[in-house]
Amino acid sequence: EVQLVESGGGLVQPGRSLRLSCAASGFTFDDYAMHWVRQAPGKGLEWVSGISWNSGSIGYADSVKGRFTISRDNAKNSLYLQMNSLRAEDTALYYCAKGYGDYAAPADYWGQGTLVTVSS
């Protein structure tokens, strides 16, 4: 059974940093691309970032480019999102999602999310 468990969310002040983690199990992690998708309270979905199986292809939403960094450790079956210079508009539930295949693929499994609140 595929499981994706996010952690690392919490309350953080504007301008500070936070690192999200996603522990994956139930599939061959290094065969698939992975993504971060967020959802602000009461709002729609926003793709944040994606990474190919070997980290050779990486992409970011314009809203986070230059502030967020995605990475993965295939030996640890883990995905990360380093978030710097956080803003109030980054407040959201952050989902970790497994790609259906290579980098250009939708997300077929999702975690339950970790909540990030940016507020002073």
Added chain:
Amino acid sequence: EIVLTQSPGTLSLSPGERATLSCRASQSVSSSYLAWYQQKPGQAPRLLIYGASSRATGIPDRFSGSGSGTDFTLTISRLEPEDFAVYYCQQYGSSPNTFGGGTKVEIK
């Protein structure tokens, strides 16, 4: 980036009726890399359709997707009680990936 516009914003229908949801892209979606997701309150999204028209594993055949280029449609042939939810389209052929704003299908 490719902007996806979903319409209508809300669709009020009764169980058993047919639902037709639209997703229009600001530019052509390469290789029909268009997906549809369903999201219920308090739950993560669920992949329904990928490649514009292929059903994901375990998705009932009352869900179908069609379209190409800039115009895509999700059709639910006969609404079941569990189908009332919010539906999102996503293009994943051009970086950055983008989602539409969603269509809520509510009980009339």
